[in-house]
Amino acid sequence: xxxxxxxxxxARAAAARAAVALPTITYPExxxxxxxxxxIAEAIQANQVVVVAGETGSGKTxxxxxxxxxxxxxxxxxxxxxxxxxxxxxxxxxxxxFELGVPLGGAVGYQVRFTDESADETLVKVxxxxxxxxxxxxxxxxxxxxxxxxxxxxxxSLNIDFLLGYLTRLLPRxxxxxxxxxxxxxxxARFASHFAGADGTPAPIVEAAVAAAKDPANHKYTPAAGLPxxxxxxxxxxxxxxxxxxxxxxxxxxxxxxxxxYQAFATIVDPGDEVLxxxxxxxxxxxxxxxxxxxxxxxxxxxxxxxxxxVEQLEAARTPRTKVLLFCSPSNPTGAVYSPEQTAAIGxxxxxxxxxxxxxxxxxxxxxxxxxxxxxxxxxxxLADTAIVLNGVAKTYAMTGWRVGWMVGPTDVVKAATNLQxxxxxxxxxxxxxxxxxxxxxxxxxxxxxxxxxxxRRKTMVGLLEKIDGFVVPHPKxxxxxxxxxxxxxxxxxxxxxxxxxxxxxxxxLEEVEVAVVPGEAFGPSGFLRLSYALGDDDLxxxxxxxxxxxxxxx
Numbered sequence: 001x002x003x004x005x006x007x008x009x010x011a012r013a014a015a016a017r018a019a020v021a022l023p024t025i026t027y028p029e030x031x032x033x034x035x036x037x038x039x040i041a042e043a044i045q046a047n048q049v050v051v052v053a054g055e056t057g058s059g060k061t062x063x064x065x066x067x068x069x070x071x072x073x074x075x076x077x078x079x080x081x082x083x084x085x086x087x088x089x090x091x092x093x094x095x096x097x098f099e100l101g102v103p104l105g106g107a108v109g110y111q112v113r114f115t116d117e118s119a120d121e122t123l124v125k126v127x128x129x130x131x132x133x134x135x136x137x138x139x140x141x142x143x144x145x146x147x148x149x150x151x152x153x154x155x156x157s158l159n160i161d162f163l164l165g166y167l168t169r170l171l172p173r174x175x176x177x178x179x180x181x182x183x184x185x186x187x188x189a190r191f192a193s194h195f196a197g198a199d200g201t202p203a204p205i206v207e208a209a210v211a212a213a214k215d216p217a218n219h220k221y222t223p224a225a226g227l228p229x230x231x232x233x234x235x236x237x238x239x240x241x242x243x244x245x246x247x248x249x250x251x252x253x254x255x256x257x258x259x260x261x262y263q264a265f266a267t268i269v270d271p272g273d274e275v276l277x278x279x280x281x282x283x284x285x286x287x288x289x290x291x292x293x294x295x296x297x298x299x300x301x302x303x304x305x306x307x308x309x310x311v312e313q314l315e316a317a318r319t320p321r322t323k324v325l326l327f328c329s330p331s332n333p334t335g336a337v338y339s340p341e342q343t344a345a346i347g348x349x350x351x352x353x354x355x356x357x358x359x360x361x362x363x364x365x366x367x368x369x370x371x372x373x374x375x376x377x378x379x380x381x382x383l384a385d386t387a388i389v390l391n392g393v394a395k396t397y398a399m400t401g402w403r404v405g406w407m408v409g410p411t412d413v414v415k416a417a418t419n420l421q422x423x424x425x426x427x428x429x430x431x432x433x434x435x436x437x438x439x440x441x442x443x444x445x446x447x448x449x450x451x452x453x454x455x456x457r458r459k460t461m462v463g464l465l466e467k468i469d470g471f472v473v474p475h476p477k478x479x480x481x482x483x484x485x486x487x488x489x490x491x492x493x494x495x496x497x498x499x500x501x502x503x504x505x506x507x508x509x510l511e512e513v514e515v516a517v518v519p520g521e522a523f524g525p526s527g528f529l530r531l532s533y534a535l536g537d538d539d540l541x542x543x544x545x546x547x548x549x550x551x552x553x554x555x
Contacts, residue, residue, distance in 0.1 A: 272293065329343065339374070470551070502528055
């Protein structure tokens with residue numbers, strides 16, 4: 001697999017200004033075409049999605065097809081701006097919507113006419129404004145083209161929502177397609193939010209929330225367990241993603257995944273019960289266990305085990321008071337992912353010993369390399385009566401601030417947790433629930449783009465961390481964290497200071513180079529650091545680069 005090329009300099013600068021991950025090129029009006037041409041060519045050769053924002057001017061962007069042909073792109077399609085002409089072609093639009101899964105939402109659609117400018121059809125140019133009907137009707141995947149140019153796309157003359165919906169579904173299926181958008185008035189950040197994935201909630205979800213906020217039906221109390229439509233969407237999503245059926249009645253919608261964690265332990269843990277907690281662990285787990293009166297029993301797996309506990313370790317920690325096993329794969333903080341065989345073995349062990357399993361599956365869609373997410377209830381179906389599944393929209397759909405999670409479990413457990421929640425918080429905010437419905441019932445194309453961005457950043461981060469003498473860096477297979485062991489650096493002198501714990505090392509890094517990392521003490525034993533790669537490429541390279549340079553001074 002060829003490594004992704006880094007964005008070129010203009011793309012990096014513009015992306016930083018716009019706070020989006022998508023490479024964006026902005027040009028002043030008087031910039032010569034020759035200067036634009038070089039950077040556009042560089043971006044195209046890097047096989048990147050390119051948004052050219054800023055006033056282009058007549059005659060400047062019309063040379064883009066020729067640039068592409070000069071670069072060896074044999075086929076280029078251009079959508080050019082002349083006079084907008086809306087065409088009533090709903091039947092055509094409906095066919096496109098059906099084939100690509102694009103919701104029309106009442107839009108009429110627009111006509112596009114392609115005319116061949118050469119006998120061998122190496123260059124095709126759109127002669128009318130509007131988008132994506134006549135040609136797409138014949139070829140929804142645009143297989144004839146390796147480059148698509150949307151030339152001077154204006155908000156007022158294009159059905160932008162329809163265009164975004166189409167492109168966000170097309171691009172994951174056509175990774176070989178280069179997209180160029182030139183625009184004087186379009187909101188390039190809006191396009192970027194669709195294609196960047198990791199830097200904001202996808203626009204269709206936000207738009208669903210805006211519509212929900214205007215609907216008086218969402219201005220009042222609703223069932224504490226969640227909107228029935230969202231419970232049904234979670235049941236359908238479970239079947240789609242995890243491969244087993246659940247009843248909507250066995251779903252409790254919570255204020256984020258953290259409330260689901262707390263209520264799961266509060267419902268089944270009695271004072272004095274022991275909970276097996278594989279370490280390193282997410283810092284909330286032991287606190288939720290203690291709040292329920294339980295006793296967390298840490299079972300540690302180090303980097304030599306890739307942070308994966310074994311059945312033998314769990315069995316050694318089991319006592320007559322063991323009530324629950326907390327299982328999290330992919331893992332926060334380590335990025336470890338249990339294989340299907342490991343998951344099944346642990347699930348079977350828990351079943352044989354009558355131990356409840358609380359399984360946190362919030363990172364289910366973020367796996368890399370050969371790792372696959374394995375739902376433990378799918379691996380061991382008999383666990384369904386003694387398992388609670390925790391999940392939410394935060395990580396998969398970039399919705400951390402919307403606060404929508406859920407728990408799935410046996411009827412009596414969900415009923416008890418619902419009673420508890422009715423006195424704690426009542427229902428989750430209706431607008432957030434409506435946004436979650438839009439997320440769960442949509443496709444996963446934005447998720448695929450986000451995972452691709454995370455994977456690229458993961459490789460960058462691991463590659464940089466491996467340069468540090470004294471670091472041991474297991475390659476994370478899931479989530480968006482790296483968790484290096486840093487014992488080899490502790491006890492050395494760094495700028496006159498001698499850190500002896502990972503907490504002291506984290507403080508030194510913050511004070512000396514202004515980079516924040518989380519020490520291992522927050523997740524279990526000292527001697528580790530957690531770094532997140534859920535940030536832009538440039539910030540990641542800059543931040544980790546500062547750490548590399550600082551620790552190169554260790555003596």
